[in-house]
Amino acid sequence: VSSAAGSSSGNPEKPVIRIGMMSSSDVIPYVLINENKLADKYGFQLDLEVFTSAKDRDAALQAGELDGVLTDLIGVCMYQNAGLDVKITGITDGDYILVAGKDTGIKNINQIKGKSIAISEKTLIEYTLEDILSNNNMTGNDVVKEIVPKIPDRLELLRNNKIDLGLLPEPFATLALNDGAVRLGSANQFGLYPAVSAFSKTALDSKSAAIHNLYKAYNEAVDYMNHTDIRKYEKTVIKAVGYPEEMIGKITVKPFRTSKLPQKQEVEAAVQWASKKGLCKPTLQYDQMVYDVYSGS
Amino acid sequence: MLVIENLSVSYRTKKGRVPVIDGLSLQMEQGEVLAVLGPSGCGKSTLINVLAGMLPIDSGSADFVTENGRQPLNPKTHKIGVIPQNCGLLPWKTVRDNCLLPLKLRREPITEEREREISDIYEALDVSQLLQRYPAQLSGGQVQRAALARAFVFHPDLLLMDEPFSALDAITRQDARELFLRIWNRNRPTTVLVTHSIEEALYLGNTVVVMGTSHGEIQYRMKNPYFGNSNPESVDYLAAKRTLHEKLKPDDERRGWIEQTAE
Amino acid sequence: MLVIENLSVSYRTKKGRVPVIDGLSLQMEQGEVLAVLGPSGCGKSTLINVLAGMLPIDSGSADFVTENGRQPLNPKTHKIGVIPQNCGLLPWKTVRDNCLLPLKLRREPITEEREREISDIYEALDVSQLLQRYPAQLSGGQVQRAALARAFVFHPDLLLMDEPFSALDAITRQDARELFLRIWNRNRPTTVLVTHSIEEALYLGNTVVVMGTSHGEIQYRMKNPYFGNSNPESVDYLAAKRTLHEKLKPDDERRGWIEQTAE
Amino acid sequence: MKGGAGLNRLLNKCLIFLQGFLLLNIIWYLAFAIMRTTVIPSPITIYQNFGTVFASQIFIHILFSLKRIGAGLALSLAVGVPVGILMAYSENANKILYPLIYFSYPIPKTALLPVAMMLWGMRDGSKVAIIFLIVVFQVIVSARDSVRNIDPSVYLVTVSAGASRAQIIRHITLPAILPELLTSVRVSLGTAVSILFFVEGYGTKYGMGYYILDAWSRIDYIDMYIGIVVISIVGFALFVAIDLLSGLLCRWSTPLK
């Protein structure tokens, strides 16, 4: 139990970093930080809070119950717009895979015009979808967007032929593919890495050293992942990402990147999209959005 | 004529059948008013319920004999009017709707002549002003009159009354009894009147019966010469009262308290 | 001695104050039983409620005079026992707890002597077997006896009874009245008995008063020679009954129906 | 006189509304002034922004939600009332259905959303189904209990006059249980409004639940509070509507003043 593990080390000197997240592949390095005792090594406590919905996570952040969150570019735009000073401090690795239902007959991304897709709106999923579409000379209006907030429900709709397409993170993408769904493309494939980690300005001011160390630990965890046989930490992955137990032995994880700040044009593109949806002001600057924890102390 | 022969009735409870009336036989002439006295729990209300068609008969029969022959008593074929203890007006219907409901249920057309007669009854019972009101908006005496009106508007072949005046105070009750007699005299339906009061039985019943404590047997029956006489002062009257009073006491010697009201 | 002087009481309703008793004066000797008759809605229960301390007095006074002087009547200083119409046993307490509750509320210690006396009262009222039961498990007569026991266990200075026997059937009622007299004779508390029945008033009250239709005035008052006599057959008795009956009718000429039960 | 009484009652409700509204806003303002946190905006800010809402089709949102609540409630009544009556009158039906209901009542129906979605689709079908599943048990239980509470003497008169089964239900059962049924509808309405949050989170772009959820996920607290205020007013209006309806249909239960 991660939250308990944090407190069990019991040293009151060590600053506590509380991060809110939802189960997905992004969280693997963070779980490994605790599993491999990297937090102790770098002198902080990591308190991972798992949420089942983004709204609850945002409410907790808003209420000051969290220092940081695993979120995405669009999310940070919205925080900024809501007057919540949250800064991007690093990137995380998560992919979003566009799949078609097995009975739809769709084999190729060019066939998806007019098909229905289950997404959440005004989120990075919609952003990612539109980005993938524009990479293929289409726009958001070329597909029928159905709002389904819970990702498991989207998968279920896809499995039961109630919907044609899905844009799914792990582990749901794997589950869909195992079930016969067809992979049409992914965000990373088109160079889109929208997932980031971010901290509130208050936390950055009061715990800057600890957060600096967190990213050192993060990078060490990523190194460990990229250079260790997956079977050694497969259990951790299954628990953190939420793969079904019976997938043990079949899990694959692609190489993760070490953390750094996202690039300026990535952020600006996201701000532009978000402002078009009315989620933030178009004047939001890169410098307002990011905070460099790597060069400091 | 109402002919009850060897009637048995029981209630189904969790612990099996509880017989209440067992082998009751009784005859009533057309136009007779039968006043029924009896200790609490002896089965008076049960008898009323059976005759009203609310309770199934276990064995025996209750038949109604007219010029057209003899038929089992049945609310669908015979016209049975009931005035229960609390008058039984439907709270959600106005006095008028309450009075006309039995006719409506039987789909009896209201001819002009009938209409005039109904007005007459309203008039006689002084409820004409109250026709638009709901029962909750009436005083106790007014409710009583509305229930009488409903019963008489219906022209019942058989009129059943279960302690109809017990909820009224002394003076209102006296008026109600007089009024009942007045209206009853118009059509003289065969009537069963259950009562707790010996005076009432002697005033309103042309036959008085006393039921025993168990099995609903009829313990005592008398033709009543004081029918319709509100305050007879003969010595015989007092004697009759005393006899009925004696008959009402349970058979075994009473000690201090009788728990007749206990279940 | 209970001295009521110029007492006025009113109810607060949405439409302002409704006066019910207006300028009532009344004196009761120690150990008197005052039987109160009156048409429905005249204010009998209101009087009981005022004396019981449930309703505030608008003006005038109700004082209790003992050897120790004259004090305003107050449940905290005087011991007032009440038997309301439905007996007022708390359904969630056993008969024993009900009977002892008034003593508990006043924190009166139960000495050994007291205890013996209480057992005596239970015995006399034949409730000893029922002490563990809840009121819902009693018959009407048993409830009645438990309420009497509670009132007498308390040793009230003033006993108030609001139609205590009206819920009982004819025979049980007669027994209850006899029993009341028997127990009452032990300590002879000053008693107010509200009743609807002229016979009851003449049987149980050593003074009988009749209240008028309005303002709670006392219309008629008589010393009652038949107190404790259950079936007097003198001509005077019938005359007294008739007089009370007359006095109970409203002043104005009655036509057909009186709507006394209307609000 | 009748109209006057109705108007009076309406005015009275409006007064209660105003009083409650004012009090709540004062409490809200105090909370805002004391806490000074972003999650509790000032009520003044909210009402300043209220104008924009009317521009933004709030009425369409209200309409969609009302439609769903209405359909769910109507279906619950259409199923629940007959079942409740059947259980009250037939010992056999009761024996079979009672354990089923007693056991299904505490099942958290919201967990059945995936099933509902598969069976009735993502649109109003599954939304109405969820509302129905939650409300119908309350209706059944309250219908059954109130039929059982009907004073037996009212049957006596009707049965003895030769009424058929259908006539008894029409003239006695239905009018007798109406007041309690309306009370249970009121409670159910409260429940239905809170389920909006759940069922309007998917497959729609309209509805008050959607409106608030959308604002919440955009972290637009001003809009979110506007939605909460609107939904509260609508909820209040529904309450009042049922009160008035009950006053109208159950005039018989109140004595003349």
Place this chain on the structure above:
Amino acid sequence: MKGGAGLNRLLNKCLIFLQGFLLLNIIWYLAFAIMRTTVIPSPITIYQNFGTVFASQIFIHILFSLKRIGAGLALSLAVGVPVGILMAYSENANKILYPLIYFSYPIPKTALLPVAMMLWGMRDGSKVAIIFLIVVFQVIVSARDSVRNIDPSVYLVTVSAGASRAQIIRHITLPAILPELLTSVRVSLGTAVSILFFVEGYGTKYGMGYYILDAWSRIDYIDMYIGIVVISIVGFALFVAIDLLSGLLCRWSTPLK
């Protein structure tokens, strides 16, 4: 005899439970057999997997949920009962509080989660607060109404014997409203169980709501249905517990047989 009656009642409840459980499972099996969709697994599969659940700390989950429900309910009763009694006895308190309650009742409390988190944190504080906010209104209203329904004649005897205000509340008010209060607690329990889904979605790794939500997000339908079955049984047990409690505390309200 007393013990026997209690045992009998318990046995009776168990029978109802078994009957309802069986019936529901038959319906479930039929649904499974007819639909053949992934979202409705066979009940047989579920019960085959039930063993693993007991291994996996389901009792801890149950305990956590019970703790939260218990705290929320206790708080609601501690606040709601006195407020309800106050409103029933004091016309002035009623005048002020009634509009507030009438207006706050339909406010969707779940939308106040950010505020609750802000004020009471992400742990049990805000969870209990949300349960409290939803349940307390029901308790207040039912306490107020049942105090108003107390037969005035029971006061007469107590007041005339010189009882103080506190004595009246202790000897009359509280015992008199107990049966209705328990009924309202039963309804509230149902509500509280369904709110678990909402409040156990954050800030915890324990609780039945979390268990089901977690299984749902892992698309582990077997586990999810196991959770639903467990929560239903717990809900049923709570119902029965309150029934038995009410039978015990309100023995006075049932006549001897």
